[in-house]
Amino acid sequence: MINFDSTSKMSKEAMDSMLTTVSSMTKGFQQIAAEATDYSRKSYEDSTAVVEKLTSAKSLDKAIEIQTDYAKNAYETFVAQATKMSELYADMAKEAYKPFEKAAAKVSA
Template sequence: MVKVEDIQQYGKEQFETVVASATTLQNGIQAIASAYGDYTKKSFEDTKSMVEKLSGVKSLDKAIEVQTEFAKSAYETFVAESQKIAGLYTDLAKQTFKPFEGLVSKFTPAASN
């Protein structure tokens, strides 16, 4: 026989799980937004620096060298930041669903060995 207290407890556990997951989601999204902001700021500063260097060159060879260095640096930064942000998304997915593992384990039969 199902007791009212059991139903209330189950509802409370579900609510707490959703709140924990939402809190984790919020924190993860803030971390991702911060990472995007940091990358954007760095990219803008690097571009500004390149334009300053480029405006001071006197020859075409030097201009090509400055542009090539900038392109290489921008690509390396892009790859590194993309990997960092992808890692944040992966962590976010894992951490957001972690609170639900306890609820799922209650309703799934244990694997027999």
């Protein structure tokens, strides 16, 4: 009977760990999706504004200046966004691993 109780307790702990992991991953994916949506919206708005500026440019030099500024800004924004997304993925992985880390500590103790 003691063996059944300990097996039942371990199964419950494993299920709790799995549910905690799934919950944290769901939250992480929601954050990532929201961040990607915001970035896409901002990127679209920026490119639309640049097209408007380009159509109103009075000279080729001005058009090249507008395009150069846009390319520089788009690159910097992309690098910042990629860094932020990688941090979100890393945080999500850490949160998802925490319940298993606790379980492994219990087993090794």
